[in-house]
Amino acid sequence: MVLKVLESLVTNLFPTQYTVHIVVAIASIFALRAFSQGRATNRERDLHARTILVTGGFTPFGLTILQELAERGAHIIALSSDPIDSPRIALLIDVLRTTTSNEEIYAEQCDLLSPASIQSFCKRFLTGEQKRIDALLFTHEYSHIGAFKRFMTRSKAEDEAEREQLSLASFLLTTLLLPALLTAPAERDIRIINVVNRFYAAAAAGPSSSSFYDSKPSSSDSIFLAEGTRSLRTIILTRHLQRILDALPSAQVPKTDSTSSAIHVVNSDSQKSNIVAITVSPGISRSDTMSRLLNADWTSTAGYSKMGVLLYLLTLPFLHLLTKSSVAAVQTVLHVLFLPTPFKLLSQTPSKAKTDSGIDKSDAPEEVLKPGSLYAECAVVKLKVPPSPPLEEEGNEKGKGKETEEAMDLPDDGELGGELAGRRVWEAFEAALKAWEKANPTLEELEAEAKAAAEQETPNVEGISSA
Structure with missing residues (x-):
């Protein structure tokens, strides 16, 4: 019936x-x-005993990353701008530990908009007992900055300042923590992963203009172009970082001999360092891209648009159909974490056949991580970036002097604009970082102020006690 x-x-x-x-x-x-x-990763990896430092871990995208890493046993250090004893952070850490049965999840306070706070964290970490880092995962640059004009609640200048500061935060963290990575055992597999937005294509023609390489790029009326410029500069910077790592002395390169039980999978010509720098573009997600474009994130401390929230809720069925969930967005990040690197070491038994060079390729994986590349949808993106325009005479002399001083001979591989484009972006970041640090209190100044305040309080306490 x-x-x-x-x-x-x-x-x-x-x-x-x-x-x-x-x-x-x-x-x-x-x-x-x-x-x-999009594509889901077909790789898997046990992350027990691996220490991964994560920025932007308390956004929807970041929390999904933390959960995925924790489920695989990773030791996680998540940086937070809020105090680690704040109710929100304490609750999220407790929930992650409970749901993943992983107690190795910790939060550390580090305000990425303050160079002194970044320096303070790095100082605490580098002087602590546990200095091991297997991966630096910078996800804080993925969240979209800037809303459509109709839904804006803050000025365009504030958005531009935040974009610049968050990019400089990645650069400062990398340079401060790099010594700990370089002194790690050469056999250790270390990865530096920068997560960027998908709008880099909007700025693809930018490197053909000299203004792209200014320490502070010119502002744009288009939020997509502004976000794309930030993304593309990070992509080019990451590729140049890999060039620098590969140009380091050969002491950083794991050695291979015919009697060793640990051998390389791929010819060492494809990678000179055990540290791999990668950029990942997860795509357009609902929570970290579309909600911010509509300024519909009602949890934001910068305010939100009621009209944007309403429009976001009305279009949510279409957004579910056309944009990524956080789980889908993290797949490429997991893919580059799980892929073996060219220096991934495998156990070898005497029965396995070797080539004339003593390298066994019988168990070589079908896919290995390509150092310095941009990944999207679990694959390498062949992004064509126009080469940098020639430097002026004065600029050429300065560049040559700096290159001689550092004694760093970097080959021009032609990728992502070539070595000149990478060097100019790197120098622009250095100049902007100096200006940022100069405009904000340094770590030494903050420590001196705290010490002076403590000394000033001591006599007052003694006076009260004697009274």
Whole structure:
């Protein structure tokens, strides 16, 4: 009886002559949904005893990353601008530990908008007992900055300042923690991963202009171009960092000999350092991209637009269909964490056949991580970046002097604009970092103020006690 009622209901609502159309429409919706979610990684990796430092870990995207890493046993250090004993941070850490059965999840206070706070964290970490880092995962640059004009609640200058400061935070953290990475055992697999937004394509023509390489790029009326410029500069900077790592003395390169039980998978020509720098573009997500474009994040301390929240809720069914969830967005990040690097070491048994060079390639993986590359949808993106325009005479002399002083001979591989483009972006970051540090209190100044305040309070306490 029930089946007959259902059959009658379906027949009345969906006439049989439209069955094919309905089936095609439903299949198209499912296909569009699957396409918009992108590829999922087909790799897996046990992360027990691996220490991963994560920035931006308390955004929707970042929390998904923390959960995925914790489920695989990683030792996680998540940086937070809020005090680690604040109710929100304490609750999130407790929930992650409980749901993943992993107690090795910790939060450390570090305000990425303050160079002194970054220096303070790095000083605490580098002087502590535990200095091991297996991966630096910078996810804080993925969250979109800037809303459509109709939904803005703060000025464009504030957005531009935050973009610049967050990019400089990645650069400062990398340079301060790099000594700890370089002194790690050469056999250790270390990765530096910068997560950027998908709008780099909007700024693809930017490197052909000298203004792209200024320490403070010119502002743009388009939020997509502004976000794309930030993303592309990080991509080029990461590629140049890999050039620098590969140019370091050969002491950083793991050695291979025919009697060793640990051998390289890929020829060492493809990678000179055990440290791999990678950029990842997860795509457009609902929570970290679209909600911010509409200024619909009602948890933001910078305020939100009620109209944006309403529009976001109304369009949510379409956003579910056309944009990524946080789980889908993190897949490429996991992919580059799980892929073996060219210096990934495998156990070898005497029965395995070797080549003339003593390298066994019988168990070589089908895919290895490509150092310095940009990854999206679990694959390398062949991004064509125009080369940098020639430097002026004065600029050439300065560049040559700096290169001689550092005694660093970097080959021009032509990738992502080439060595000159990478060097100019690197020098622009250095100049902007100096200006940022000069405009803000230094760590020494903050420590001196805290010491002076403590000394001033001591006599007052003694006076009260004697009274």
